[in-house]
Amino acid sequence: MARLGDNARGALLMMASMAAFTLNDTLVKAAGASLPLMQILAIRGLVASCAIAALGWAFGAFRTRVSRRDVGLIVLRSLCELGAAFFFLTALMNMPLANVTALLQTLPLTLTLVGVLFLGERVGWRRWSAVGLGFVGMLLIVKPGMDSFDAWSLYALVAVGFVTARDLTVRGLSRNVPSILVTLAASVTVTVFAVIWTAITGGWAPVTGQNGPLVLGAAVLVSLAYLLSVLVMRVGDVSAVAPFRYTGLVWALVLGWAVFGDWPVASTLVGAALIAVGGLVTLWRDRRPPVSPTRSPVR
Structure with a gap:
């Protein structure tokens, strides 16, 4: 069998990363039926932080000298990660998996929009069209002003805002800052x-033989997903690999139906498709290398 090229291996790593992230979301949502969200995050985070720290040690991340400026940016990014986790997972507990996952896929479009509005980046009509497509797709999923609209959709959009701010913060980091170190800071x-x-709230519920394995599985999967996301940035061209992040939508559709019995209505499917097309056009038009090697997929 011929050896896979870098882009092919990068695509496989990206698809595996998206599968691990979405499976993690599925287990967190399932565990949320009997455990408070913060308890799930505490247990999952303890396991995941230990695993990420071990990876950081193996990669030699702790031997890197980090400037005071970069420390400040890492702290800011970690706070954005905290906001994103809170709002995304709260929305996840109250929305179909596919809906909240689709809204999160607007990230390439929001980064383009913020780059134009605040960073002075120049964008042609094709990428503006892509942003417009994604915006229409978002409206089809959120459905503002209709009976199906609720506050949880706003939570998902706030999460997108935090993720956008997180990734913009990453752009300011020095190139020598290891991505695994940034990920560990956010996890902690x-x-x-x-x-x-x-x-403080005393919201600790009994961990049983039913929900315990779900949280442990989520911790293992999110640790694996972070490892894969680091490896993705080391293999292949970003322009060739990044579009495969949209396989997460497929996983969300399948798992949402198989585990929770949720199959999106036609308007949600169309909205997700428009978001994916808009994101793919944006990624295709932006073939420059990443500004920083610390950029990684969101969760």
Whole structure:
């Protein structure tokens, strides 16, 4: 069998990463039926942070000297990660998996829009058309002003805002800052917040033989997903690999139907398709290398 090229291996790693992230979301949503969200984040985060720290040690990430400026940016990014995790997972607990996943896929479009509005980037009509397509797709999923609209859709959109701010913060990091170190800082921040929240509110529910494996599985999967996301950035061209992030939508559709019995209505499917097309056009038009090697898929 012929050896796979870098782009082919990168595509496989990206698809595996998206599968792991979506499976993690599925287990978190299932565990949320009997456990408070913050307790899930605390348990998952403790396991995941230990795993990520071990990966960082193996990659030699802790030997890198980090400037004071980069430390500030890492702290800011970690706070954005905290906001994204809270709003995304709260929406996930109250929305169909496919809907919230589709809204999260607007990220390439929101990054383009913010780049134009605040960073002075120049965008042609094709990418503006892509942003417009994604916006229409978002409206089809959220359905503002209709009976099916609720606050949880706004939570998902706020999560997109935090993820956008997180990725923009990454652009300012020095190239020598290891991505695994940035990921560990975010994981520890979310975990500490979840532990404090749980301790203050006393919201600790019994961990049983049913929900315990779900949380443990989520911790293993999110650790695997972060590892894969790091490896993705080291293999292949970003322009060739990034479009495969949309396989997460396929996983969300299948798992949402198989596990929760949720199959999106036609307007949601059309909206998800428009978001995917808009994102793919944006990624295709933007073939420049990433600004920083620390950029990684969201969760």
